[in-house]
Every structure is written in C-alpha cells, then in structure tokens.
Amino acid sequence: MLRPLALASITLVVVGTHPAVAQTNETRTLASHPTLNYYGMPGLIDMPTADVMPDGTLGVTASYFANQTRGTLSFQLLPRVTGSFRYAGMDGFRPGPDNPRPGVFYYDRSFDIHWLAIEEESWWPAVAIGIRDLAGTGVYGGEYVVATRHFGAQDQLAMSLGIGWGRLGQRSGFTNPLGVLDSRFETRPTLDFGVGGTFSFDQFFRGDAAFFGGIEWQATDRLRFQVEYSSDLYLEEVADDVLTVESPLNFGATYQLSDSATLGASYLYGNTFGISLSLTLDPRRPSTNSFIDAAPQPVVVRPPQTAAYDTTWVSQPDAPVILRDNINRLFDENDLRLVSLALDSRRAVIRVQNTRFDAESMALGRAMRVLTATMPNSVDVFEVVFVVEGMDVSRVRMTRSDIEALEQDVDGAALALERAVIEDPLASDDPELIQILNPTQRLTWDIGPYIRSSLFDPSSPFRGELGVQASARYAFGGGFVAEGRLRAPLIGNLDEPRSIGFTALPPVRTDGYLYDRENDIYLDYGTVSHYGRPARNLYSRLTLGYLERMYAGVSGELLWQPVNSDIGVGLEVNHVWQRAFEDGGLGLQDYNITTGHASLYFDLGNRFEAQVDAGRYLAGDWGATFSLERVFDNGWRVGAFATFTDVSFEDFGEGSFDKGITLDVPLSWFTGNSGRTVQSATVRPVQRDGGARLSVNGRLHGLVTDYTRPELEDTQGLIWR
Known part of the structure; x- marks a missing residue:
C-alpha cells in the first residue's frame, strides 16, 4: 500500500x-x-x-x-x-x-x-x-x-x-x-x-x-x-x-x-x-479574501495655476539632496529603490529598481504618485526609468497634469498608459541641470532551508532532498554582479542511481545523481556577470564561473527587444566543462562542449506567449525547443514545451524526446501581499540526455520584457492600486 x-x-x-x-459562495x-x-x-x-x-x-x-x-x-x-x-x-x-x-x-x-x-x-x-x-x-x-x-x-x-x-x-x-x-x-x-x-x-x-x-x-x-x-x-x-x-x-x-x-x-x-x-x-482568484498591501501614497494635486509656477528652487544648493531624501522616505514605504534623480525646472527623471511588486504597472503608479508629492510645482513632466541588473530597460514619460486628472477617472489606468510615452532609455537624454546619485545596497545574503525534488524516474516516482543553503550577491555597479550559493543536504534520496536504461549519448544529465552521492556540502553555483546596453533595443549578458550544478564555463547572450514590441530575438553561446562529481564540484572533467541557441519570443495574443529556441544542446545534438505559456495578470504561468533534435527516438531512449509542463506560481497569490518571489516547477516525464540545455541564472528575456509596453498594458488596472 x-x-x-x-x-x-x-x-x-x-x-x-x-x-x-x-469561500466564494458561488453556486457550483x-x-x-x-x-x-x-x-x-x-x-x-x-x-x-x-x-x-x-x-x-x-x-x-x-x-x-x-x-x-x-x-x-x-x-x-x-x-x-x-x-x-x-x-x-x-x-x-x-x-x-x-x-x-x-x-x-x-x-x-x-x-x-x-x-x-x-x-x-x-x-x-x-x-x-x-x-x-x-x-x-x-x-x-x-x-x-x-x-x-x-x-x-x-x-x-x-x-x-x-x-x-x-x-x-x-x-x-x-x-x-x-x-x-x-x-x-x-x-x-x-x-x-x-x-x-x-x-x-x-x-x-x-x-x-x-x-x-x-x-x-x-x-x-x-x-x-x-x-x-x-x-x-x-x-x-x-x-x-x-x-x-x-x-x-x-x-x-x-x-x-x-x-x-x-x-x-x-x-x-x-x-x-x-x-x-x-x-x-483558479489562478485568477487568489487564495486570500483581500488585497492586504498598504495603501499607496495618494496623488498630490497642485493648486490651480493663476501664474507661472515658481522656479527659484533651482538655484537652491541643497534642493536636489532634499528632494532625493523626500523620495527615498516615501520609496521606503513602498519598497521601491531610487537609483538616481535628474531634474530641471520642468522635468524630473528617476531611475528606479522595483524590488517588491510582481506587477510592474503597480510599481509605476506608486513611483508617479511619489513624484507628485515630492516635486516642486513647476515640474510638469515625470519620467520613470526602470533599472534591472544595472541596465536601464524602459522609460515611461507622463505629464503631471494627466496624473492629477486620471487617478480617480473610471478609465484612468487605460488612459494613463495611452497618453504615456514608453521608450528605450537610450533614446532620450536626462536633464543636465541637476543630477544626483543615490547610495544603493550592494551586498545581499540569505540563509535558509531548501527542497529539491526529482520526479518520474522509471524505478522510483519521487526522489527528494531537504537541506540548508546560504546565498550571497554583490552588485559592484555598472552592471557587474557576483553571486553564489552553497548547499548542505540533510536528508534525501537523490543520491540513488537512476534506472535510465540504454543511452547512446554522453551522460550530460543522467549521471546527475553522482553529484549528490559524492558531496555533503557543495557549491550550487558561483558566477560573475556583466549586464549591459550595447545599443538601442539591445541587451547583453556575459557570465563566468560555475554556471550550474553540473557545468562551469562562460555564457554570453544578446537580446533584441524593442520596448514597444511583443517580439524579441535572442542569441546565446556557451562553452562549458562538466564539473567534477566530488569535492563540492569545484574540479572539472574532460568533457567540454560549445552550445548555444538562437531564440524567438513572440506574443500570440490573449495572454499566450510562445518561444522557439534552435541550436546545439549539451550532448552535441542539434535541434529546437518549442514552448507555449498561458500567462495570468497576477504572475501565474502554465506552459508546455517539447524538444526535437537529430537524435533518433531509439538513441534518446525512454520517452523518445524531451517534453514537459512548466508552472510559475507567485507567492503573492497565497499571501495577498505583493512580492516578486515565484515558485517554479517543471513536470518532465523523463529527464534524459537528448535535448538537454544549460541552466544559467539571469537570462535576459525574463528580466527585460516585464517593463515593455505590452506587459504594462496587460496589468494596467493595477497602476492606481
């Protein structure tokens, strides 16, 4: 039994x-x-x-x-x-x-x-x-x-x-x-x-x-x-x-x-x-009865204009610091992070990191409200530049008069984005009169438990591991980031051999259990990365080090993603060595390979997103992965993928080809409190060596697209929330 x-x-x-x-009291x-x-x-x-x-x-x-x-x-x-x-x-x-x-x-x-x-x-x-x-x-x-x-x-x-x-x-x-x-x-x-x-x-x-x-x-x-x-x-x-x-x-x-x-x-x-x-x-219905985020800073409406607003504040030496500190005080209440402030008598530009809100439109609305409460009356143009991993990913420009007029409008959220200018930050210069940087937190760390699982092995349907992990991250500035994670397993059976049967391919995934068998404490990953903006609509990433549990090397990526488009094109190239089984995985084995993919990302409408990745996989096979996801406005994602390569079904082994189901579940759905923590799971019938792809933190598309116009419009109802 x-x-x-x-x-x-x-x-x-x-x-x-x-x-x-x-309970909804709905008749079922x-x-x-x-x-x-x-x-x-x-x-x-x-x-x-x-x-x-x-x-x-x-x-x-x-x-x-x-x-x-x-x-x-x-x-x-x-x-x-x-x-x-x-x-x-x-x-x-x-x-x-x-x-x-x-x-x-x-x-x-x-x-x-x-x-x-x-x-x-x-x-x-x-x-x-x-x-x-x-x-x-x-x-x-x-x-x-x-x-x-x-x-x-x-x-x-x-x-x-x-x-x-x-x-x-x-x-x-x-x-x-x-x-x-x-x-x-x-x-x-x-x-x-x-x-x-x-x-x-x-x-x-x-x-x-x-x-x-x-x-x-x-x-x-x-x-x-x-x-x-x-x-x-x-x-x-x-x-x-x-x-x-x-x-x-x-x-x-x-x-x-x-x-x-x-x-x-x-x-x-x-x-x-x-x-x-x-x-x-129903992913669209949160498990809590109410939305428990603190109320946002209300829009502060300027007094009616009978004459030109005073601009003498510009000549006040300490004005920029006072304004910055006022923004910081209100941002702390909203869990937003100010990177820099640039302004003149008519225009204010803030560079912002969204550290809390899973809906970027919600972060946008709160940032704009803070500006109405902190900027002198003469400043009539507000710009919010979202910053991710040191990259300026999108600029949203709105007039202050629109913000004042639309907060209470029935269609205010839709009209606000309709009137807003959303562009690549490289397309516009910041004001030259005053510009002041804000000190940012560089080191973050965390210690806590973790759970790993492996499902659907032919001889054992469930394997798992419970342990303790310590992670740290240091942002040097200029897009440079160092991060890593140590893990110490306490209990589990992931170290048991797999029943993989015949395989005609290099064991690029099927010998993964050997890493769990040989190590009491191991380095899960440890990397140094640089994120950059080579040109308009173009993003870059270069990552060096222990990229994932089984591989170390170098990974480079370019992404073309216009801020007003729901189509993106990416290119990734990696050269990796398989990590040693013992000594925490710090050593390297002889097996090395160059892999990479060209990727196409596109929106099918009705909140369905598709992705095609074509290239070379870890076992040296060539082919393509086709992915389709249904995206919900609250951050839920339910998707499926299938990978077909030049490896025959017989050489691939049980399962014939790689395929599975993906789930992304936001923690905020359970708590009713905004947050960016997402629990992801991949339900894969059989994990084998064909169609195996490198796992790298910080792939660009997931970082950038949340701040494009199509994504902001999909959650526009949260702008004034």
Missing part, C-alpha cells in the same frame, strides 16, 4: 501545498464545475463526459482502485480545450506481449486532450472529442466522442452517452462506423510500446467501437452521485491479474470538502472499491 500512497502524493508535490481557496453546478473522474478529466467515474472546467482552472487528482494509482495534473487551456499529464502505477502489470518483467510495479506517463466541439444550447447537448494517452506508451490509449445534456433549473441532473475506441471500444464492440469514410478505420494496428512518448497517430479512432454512458445527480450543494456503464474491459490488466471485471456498471459519490477539494468513493466493475481526491484552483 505504501507505493500507491507515495504515487498519489506526487501530483500534490508538483503543484505545492496551498491553503484552501477562500454539474455544468459549471464538473466532476473530475479517475483519469483526472471531466467525467463520471472511469468514463468521460462532454463537460469542461472553467477557463484557466488547474486541477490535481489522485485516485486508487484495484492495485492502480493515478495522479493527474489537468489544465483548462482554453474555454473549450482541456489538457492533462498523468502519472500512473499498477502493481504486477506487464504491458505489451513480450514484456519480460513479471510482478513489477509498472509506472506509466501519458498526456490527454479533450475538446468541447459543440456547446450545450437549448435542447442540444454538449459534444466533446477526446484522446487519452495522446503521447505516451499507449497503455491507456483510447478515443471518444461523447454528448452530455443537463436538466433542471440548477443543472441537478446530467446524462451522457458516448462512443469510444481503443480501451473505450472493448465491451460489446462493433465495426467502426468511421469505416464508411475509409476502410482503414476498421482495423486498429497492434500497439508497439517501444520507448514510449510518441504520438500513435495510426491508432487514433481506429478499430472496433463501443458505447458508454452514465448519469450524474447533484443531491445537495456538496454531494453528487454517479452511475456509469463502462466500455473498458481492462483486457491487459485482467490478463496480468491486476484486477477482474465482473460488471460494466460503476457506482460512485463525491463530496465537496471545500471550494477547492472534492473527495470521491466508488464501487467499480462488480468487485472493488475506489477512492479519489481532486483539488481545483
């Missing part, structure tokens, strides 16, 4: 522990908040329905029955499209006709896609098309078309009827009706498990078909009952004595523990009981 329990906890570890979402109907079935997708118990989750919803489901455990991470990609990644385990299962491993606990990874083709309307049911195990071994391979109709004033009753193929076409199967289009649909080729991870296009919607269906009833606000007719005979599992199937009928009930948690129990296939737990959250 320990293995199923450990496996069921993996998905919860991926997302991270989070408090119960604040079968249609608006569908049940997640044992596959972690909208459905009844084991069968799918045509429902979809609310747009943007993230779901985590753990289920167990008859020696089978499934953990699923699902995401409502679009209003009509649901995707999922599943990690499952079966005790004693041996997939495929020639599998030589009797009695093993088999682990499987798979992806699903579910598309609402027709929405429910009037008396027409909703119709969805889905594919299970879209890219995996095919163990759970099955396709379906299902219709769902809701009844009652509050949608208390739902009926579903579908037709399935593959696993869903086993019980009382009949000739595929798609055969009228092409006779090849009538035959489903024998599944070749191979190394897994590929798209089995020759399987989709082929072979015999069968009907399935069911009914769901919402008895109370929290309690639901399900009855379904399953078309899955579990032929392979029955052959391996994983379970027996005595009846096509499954009976279940779910109880909503909170707005985010649902517990389910079922009686399945005439002889076994099952249990499930689902957690759902």
